[in-house]
Amino acid sequence: MFAHTFRDADRIDREIVPFLPPRLADLVAGLPPDVKGRLEELRLRVGRPYAVLLAGEEHWFLGGRGLVRDPGAAVRASAEDGERLLAAISRSSVYALEAELRHGFVTLPGGHRVGLCGETVVESGRPRTLRYVGAFNIRIARAVPGAADRVLPHLIAPGGRIRHTLIVSPPGCGKTTLLRDLARQISAGAPALGLRGTTVAIVDERSEIAACRHGVPQLDVGPRTDVSDRCPKEHGIVQLLRAMAPRVLITDEVGAATEAQALRDAIHAGVSIIASAHGTDWRDVAQRPALTPLLDGGVERAVVLSRRRGPGTVEAVWDLTLPSPRPSTARGHMPARTVVSMS
Amino acid sequence: MARGLGAALVLAAAGMLGAIIARAYQERPRALRALQSALAMLLTEIVYGATPMPDALDRVARRTPAPVGRFFAAAASYLRAEPGAGTAQAWRRALADPPGWCLTADDEAVLADLGNCLGRSDAADQEKHLRLALAQLQRLQAQAEAERDVHVRLWRYLGAGAGAALVLLLY
Numbered sequence: 398m399f400a401h402t403f404r405d406a407d408r409i410d411r412e413i414v415p416f417l418p419p420r421l422a423d424l425v426a427g428l429p430p431d432v433k434g435r436l437e438e439l440r441l442r443v444g445r446p447y448a449v450l451l452a453g454e455e456h457w458f459l460g461g462r463g464l465v466r467d468p469g470a471a472v473r474a475s476a477e478d479g480e481r482l483l484a485a486i487s488r489s490s491v492y493a494l495e496a497e498l499r500h501g502f503v504t505l506p507g508g509h510r511v512g513l514c515g516e517t518v519v520e521s522g523r524p525r526t527l528r529y530v531g532a533f534n535i536r537i538a539r540a541v542p543g544a545a546d547r548v549l550p551h552l553i554a555p556g557g558r559i560r561h562t563l564i565v566s567p568p569g570c571g572k573t574t575l576l577r578d579l580a581r582q583i584s585a586g587a588p589a590l591g592l593r594g595t596t597v598a599i600v601d602e603r604s605e606i607a608a609c610r611h612g613v614p615q616l617d618v619g620p621r622t623d624v625s626d627r628c629p630k631e632h633g634i635v636q637l638l639r640a641m642a643p644r645v646l647i648t649d650e651v652g653a654a655t656e657a658q659a660l661r662d663a664i665h666a667g668v669s670i671i672a673s674a675h676g677t678d679w680r681d682v683a684q685r686p687a688l689t690p691l692l693d694g695g696v697e698r699a700v701v702l703s704r705r706r707g708p709g710t711v712e713a714v715w716d717l718t719l720p721s722p723r724p725s726t727a728r729g730h731m732p733a734r735t736v737v738s739m740s
Numbered sequence: 741m742a743r744g745l746g747a748a749l750v751l752a753a754a755g756m757l758g759a760i761i762a763r764a765y766q767e768r769p770r771a772l773r774a775l776q777s778a779l780a781m782l783l784t785e786i787v788y789g790a791t792p793m794p795d796a797l798d799r800v801a802r803r804t805p806a807p808v809g810r811f812f813a814a815a816a817s818y819l820r821a822e823p824g825a826g827t828a829q830a831w832r833r834a835l836a837d838p839p840g841w842c843l844t845a846d847d848e849a850v851l852a853d854l855g856n857c858l859g860r861s862d863a864a865d866q867e868k869h870l871r872l873a874l875a876q877l878q879r880l881q882a883q884a885e886a887e888r889d890v891h892v893r894l895w896r897y898l899g900a901g902a903g904a905a906l907v908l909l910l911y
Binding site: 480481484487488489490491492493495498518526528 | 786787790791792793794796819825826827830858859860861862863865866
């Protein structure tokens with residue numbers, strides 16, 4: 398646990414501090430290691446106090462001698478601080494960031510993500526770029542190796558095939574973290590589970606699973622993993638199937654019918670799929686018409702997450718291949734039996 | 741004998757002084773032309789290549805002969821040394837220690853203005869600033885060429901003539 402904290406604190410010093418404007422860099426570098434280790438967000442809003450968010454929803458401001466509760470006692474970000482931060486994250490080349498400014502974030506080495514907002518330049522009704530950036534949100538990326546340890550054994554079919562799986566949870570329950578670690582373990586192989594490493598492809602439309610920078614994953618997604626970064630899912634899925642010949646295809650936040658259809662095509666092409674979907678519980682997801690092609694089309698396992706005991710709590714893993722013993726409300730998708738209930 | 745040698749030395753020195761001043765007039769248009777092609781390259785790198793600034797400056801430096809190339813190399817190395825400080829500061833530091841070119845304060849002012857805008861805005865805006873600087877440098881080059889045509893010969897003759905007059909006066 399402590400080793401963890403110190404490694405995280407060290408990462409802040411190496412990967413975040415060099416990008417910060419001098420005043421902020423000193424303040425952040427001077428924080429105690431346990432605070433650095435729990436840092437989740439660092440916010441710079443021009444003209445307003447520097448704010449930080451620590452793990453466990455702890456909101457603080459940055460004062461001259463550490464964290465303070467009172468915004469009046471905090472250090473304020475100047476316009477020059479904002480400009481220096483933008484220069485540092487763009488390598489003094491704001492013109493090279495046009496696409497990033499349009500998407501609203503820049504990924505730093507290490508997978509940390511800087512969200513941006515400000516005055517938007519609109520061209521024919523669509524945002525083209527940002528003229529002035531008024532607020533920055535630096536979000537610290539943390540891979541959680543081992544997040545999939547409890548789930549993975551239930552997703553392996555006899556013979557080592559990965560079962561088609563849907564991960565269901567409300568936001569903030571660790572879907573993306575789970576997907577990332579599944580990718581890593583399936584790609585690397587898990588000898589203890591009789592799983593040999595195999596080729597994995599990730600369609601990372603929101604750039605959150607692998608946190609690619611210049612097309613290179615910044616977080617560990619395994620040695621045999623290819624990532625299609627920021628590509629709309631329905632295109633990315635087809636493209637990766639054709640180009641990279643994956644055995645397992647992983648994607649995030651399936652919602653539209655076209656995406657579900659593309660995943661179904663992948664299943665027909667003989668590729669194992671692991672996808673996630675927003676939803677408060679299984680019933681909620683099963684009732685969504687857009688997901689029917691997927692649920693009818695061979696998904697075998699459903700993993701339900703919650704944050705009852707912190708993010709990443711596995712509520713249950715459902716076996717969807719068993720016939721339903723009772724008439725169901727949800728188009729025949731009421732899970733018949735829990736493979737494993739973690740509650 | 742010694743008188744002859746002294747007279748020859750005075751003549752040579754004055755002639756050389758004239759030639760040195762004449763050379764500055766000759767070099768300035770050349771430097772301005774090199775600067776323009778360098779900035780045109782930088783424009784291509786920024787607007788069409790979206791090349792990050794340190795790499796763009798390095799590429800321009802490699803393809804531009806000294807002394808102008810050295811200026812871009814210096815700006816690139818300052819920028820790499822302190823990435824947070826921005827192009828403007830790196831450019832200023834490179835300008836503060838010019839690489840021995842024959843540019844005037846007017847010429848350097850154009851560069852200084854450009855430096856304040858480089859890398860700070862989107863590609864369309866960058867192009868505007870670079871085109872403005874290019875137009876200004878072109879005007880300055882025309883002016884420098886006109887001056888060269890007048891002054892090169894003037895200073896050469898003036899150097900030799902002043903040397904001859906000095907020899908006549910002294911002896």
